[in-house]
Amino acid sequence: xxxxxxxxxxxxxxxxxxxxxxxxxxxxxxxxxxxxxxxxxxxxxxxxxxxxxxxxxxxxxxxxxxxxxxxxxxxxxxxxxxxxxxxxxxxxxxxxxxxxxxxxxxxxxxxxxxxxxxxxxxxxxxxxxxxxxxxxxxxxxxxxxxxxxxxxxxxxxxxxxxxxxxxxxxxxxxxxxxxxxxxxxxxxxxxxxxxxxxxxxxxxxxxxxxxxxx
Amino acid sequence: xxxxxxxxxxxxxxxxxxxxxxxxxxxxxxxxxxxxxxxxxxxxxxxxxxxxxxxxxxxxxxxxxxxxxxxxxxxxxxxxxxxxxxxxxxxxxxxxxxxxxxxxxxxxxxxxxxxxxxxxxxxxxxxxxxxxxxxxxxxxxxxxxxxxxxxxxxxxxxxxxxxxxxxxxxxxxxxxxxxxxxxxxxxxxxxxxxxxxxxxxxxxxxxxxxxxxx
DNA sequence: CCCTGTACCTACTCGCGAGTAAGACTACTG
DNA sequence: CAGTAGTCTTACTCGCGAGTAGGTACAGGG
Numbered sequence: 001x002x003x004x005x006x007x008x009x010x011x012x013x014x015x016x017x018x019x020x021x022x023x024x025x026x027x028x029x030x031x032x033x034x035x036x037x038x039x040x041x042x043x044x045x046x047x048x049x050x051x052x053x054x055x056x057x058x059x060x061x062x063x064x065x066x067x068x069x070x071x072x073x074x075x076x077x078x079x080x081x082x083x084x085x086x087x088x089x090x091x092x093x094x095x096x097x098x099x100x101x102x103x104x105x106x107x108x109x110x111x112x113x114x115x116x117x118x119x120x121x122x123x124x125x126x127x128x129x130x131x132x133x134x135x136x137x138x139x140x141x142x143x144x145x146x147x148x149x150x151x152x153x154x155x156x157x158x159x160x161x162x163x164x165x166x167x168x169x170x171x172x173x174x175x176x177x178x179x180x181x182x183x184x185x186x187x188x189x190x191x192x193x194x195x196x197x198x199x200x201x202x203x204x205x206x207x208x209x210x211x212x213x214x
Numbered sequence: 215x216x217x218x219x220x221x222x223x224x225x226x227x228x229x230x231x232x233x234x235x236x237x238x239x240x241x242x243x244x245x246x247x248x249x250x251x252x253x254x255x256x257x258x259x260x261x262x263x264x265x266x267x268x269x270x271x272x273x274x275x276x277x278x279x280x281x282x283x284x285x286x287x288x289x290x291x292x293x294x295x296x297x298x299x300x301x302x303x304x305x306x307x308x309x310x311x312x313x314x315x316x317x318x319x320x321x322x323x324x325x326x327x328x329x330x331x332x333x334x335x336x337x338x339x340x341x342x343x344x345x346x347x348x349x350x351x352x353x354x355x356x357x358x359x360x361x362x363x364x365x366x367x368x369x370x371x372x373x374x375x376x377x378x379x380x381x382x383x384x385x386x387x388x389x390x391x392x393x394x395x396x397x398x399x400x401x402x403x404x405x406x407x408x409x410x411x412x413x414x415x416x417x418x419x420x421x422x423x424x425x426x427x428x
Numbered sequence: 429c430c431c432t433g434t435a436c437c438t439a440c441t442c443g444c445g446a447g448t449a450a451g452a453c454t455a456c457t458g
Numbered sequence: 459c460a461g462t463a464g465t466c467t468t469a470c471t472c473g474c475g476a477g478t479a480g481g482t483a484c485a486g487g488g
Contacts (some may be wrong), residue, residue: 010435034248037475048437048475051475089413155395159388159403160412166384167377174376176305178369189373197411198357198374199303199421207413224454224465251445263465267447 016056020045024056024066029111033063033124064127067117070109073132075103076133088146091211093191095138096168100183103172110176114169136161164194231269234259238270238280243325247277247338268292278341281331284323285345291316292349302360307405309352310382314397317386324390328383378408393410 011019023045028038032065042049057064072081081098082091103110117128144154170191175186193205200206215275222327225233237259241250252273256263270276295312314340317324331342382404389400402423409421 013435016435032248034246038477039475047435048436049476050478051436052437059476060374063242070334092412120353131243132279141388146412155392156403159385159392160407162388163381163404166387167381168383170380171373171377173380174373178373181217181369181373186373189370189378193374193377193408193411195411195413197409198360199409200267227464230465253445261465263446264448264468265466268465273446285438 006178015062016051019067020047020052020056020062023111024062025070025108028063028116029108030199032116038062049170060124063117064124066112067124067127067131070106070113071128073109074099074102074113075131075134078138088142089191089195089207090209091142091185092139092195095142096187096191097184099168100172100175102186103175104183107176114173124178127167132165135165141163167194180181227269230259230265234261234266234270234276235280235283239284239322242277242280243322246330252276273309274338276337277331280326281338281341284320284327285342287320287323288313288316288327289345289348292352302356303405303409303421304423306353307401309356309421310401310405311398313382313385314389314401319348321338321390324386325407328387331378346379349379353378355373381408384406411421 020041024041025042027041030036031040038049038052041062042052045052052062056065078095078098081101082095084091086094113131114130117124136158140154140157143157143160171186171190175181188209195207196205218224222377229323234255238255241258245254252263252266256266259266266276267329272278292309292312295315296309298305300308327342327345331338350372354368354371357371357374385400385404389395406421410419
């Protein structure tokens, strides 16, 4: 681990904390919460274990901090990518693009968020559920906004949003096993699935992004 | 644990194995693989630890066996519910109903399958990925069968299937937090989402099961 | 050149849990 | 009533990993 990077000495606390967080996300994403050991994290970070405890607290605190940091990064990436004041389908499209773009460039973050956090019973699930809830609310609001005509209850919008978020998560996982596909293609597939539906796709009715319209 | 059930003595091996498997699914689903201890499983099963090892082998073997058993149960439930020789949408509908029916009546199984197995790196992921792959293939075949017109590549059908399966998984998780909803309603929502798409739903175009079709 | 504080380390303790040794109890078979 | 085969237990070993005690280097101020 980090054999070549000569042990830089006496760095300020803020820098070390960043290094430790990066190492923790890496290790947690590879091994999961329980299987990851504080020894390995400190090793990857290039410091000794007591430093780790001194700066970031217990293992649980460290993990929760990781989740919070990565969740925030991702929500910001999505929020920054979405284009409000546009048609609902365009908003959804830009959100999907931002989401898959983030996942593609931050696999480790995604692993920590989606795979690890969701299975640990403790306060982590709450942390993760919080972010997930924000994502679902975002989508649910988008749906509700575009659904005056259809008789959709609040619960219905929320469950549909949950399904969509889940589809995105699952497709992101599938993408990890087929990394050759460009992010845009994967995003477009999900867009077509949830906007057009199989019923239309079977008939050859495809959704196109605005640039190709008219 | 199991305080009331008076320790039944000297039962035949097959019966004990069932008890142990049931206890293991219960504990694994509640605590996850790593956090679950063989002591607790043997306790819940009402036997001592050496019996556990004598009958079901190591912790990893036991877990893999649990996954295999529950996965098989679920796939059989779905296969038994789907109606071949029907229109694609009807096949999908019956499959979804069977899936949500199974999840509703086997929460613990679902937890073991979806939440726990997917995060452990070892041979479990393979076990789970195998079942998941079968489900995806099933859906992919259904799509391909109904998609002569659309220019869908094999990869595209598979990724769409992965997205659909993921949507189902996610919606099942959401359902665990909103258990009042009947299975049929939840299944119908997903059916509408993936078959009609938001585009149609927004316009009030709803998919109906065959019984309501003129 | 001491003094205080902060970065940093080696080298432990200690509990938990996977896996086992060695034997005790029961039942059936002759 | 041996013998033997299968059920079942108590009571361990032993390694791994979370968390800590107690100290070493280095930096700046007086």
